[in-house]
Amino acid sequence: MRLHLRLFAGIVLLLAAGASAAGELVVVVSAHNASPALRPDQVAAIFLGQSARFPDGAEAHALDQPVGSALREQFYQRVSGKTEAMLKAYWSKMVFTGRGQPPRDAPDSIAVRKAVADNPALIGYIDRDALDASVRPVLLLH
Template sequence: MHTPVSTLRRLLLAAALLAGASCHADVVVIVSAKNPVKALSGEQAADLFLGKSADFPNGLHAVPIDQSEGSPVRDAFYLKTSGKAPAQMKAHWARMLFTGRGQPPVESGDNAAIKRLVADNPNLVGYIDRSALDPSVRAVLSIH
């Protein structure tokens, strides 16, 4: 028979293993090659994607776009920039929506879809796995 403590330990171990698996993604925050922004800090990127800021550091309006929910790249991005797991992100956006303080970034697909959208629009900011980088976009932050 499992005691509540042993069940809790198993759940915590499972959560740690899942978090560790998503942390191995080598994520980069990207902008269009046409965008003049050269770099973002982790805090600036988190602020854009958490709805705390609407502009790049140079004043250009920024529109963050998310990878699809459940994506390992998405989970790694949020965990590493904001310290928030997927359930915490859902709670964050539920609060933001309820209070009228913001809308979550639009989910726009996988690495290829995000890269294609960002390359075509200097106002967009996204994140992809480093392996998907090409000259159409510029990495402004590496997240290890």
């Protein structure tokens, strides 16, 4: 019986460790971008089209993950509290009233990282495992 309990406890710990590591998102800018660390509300303002500038005044353009991806859902839930359905309604209204266009999206974290690394005006979010020296993290989302 003790062996079963230890085995069960070990499996639970492994699953919990894997779930927490898989859920870490990093908001990144180019390594050549001098923008300081950002707060979630500042990141949300850029991604929701409410701001086109980094806090230091430099131009900012958001780059999204694909619609329906788990990273995208996690990101928007964490920085803005919006679900995918809420985002769709938000952008429909913004586009219809002429107040904005949603960010363009890239196919995955690697594509986001490469595009952001090449353009200091871009900001994106990636899985922490895709992070390298070509980009600089400005916000970690657990």
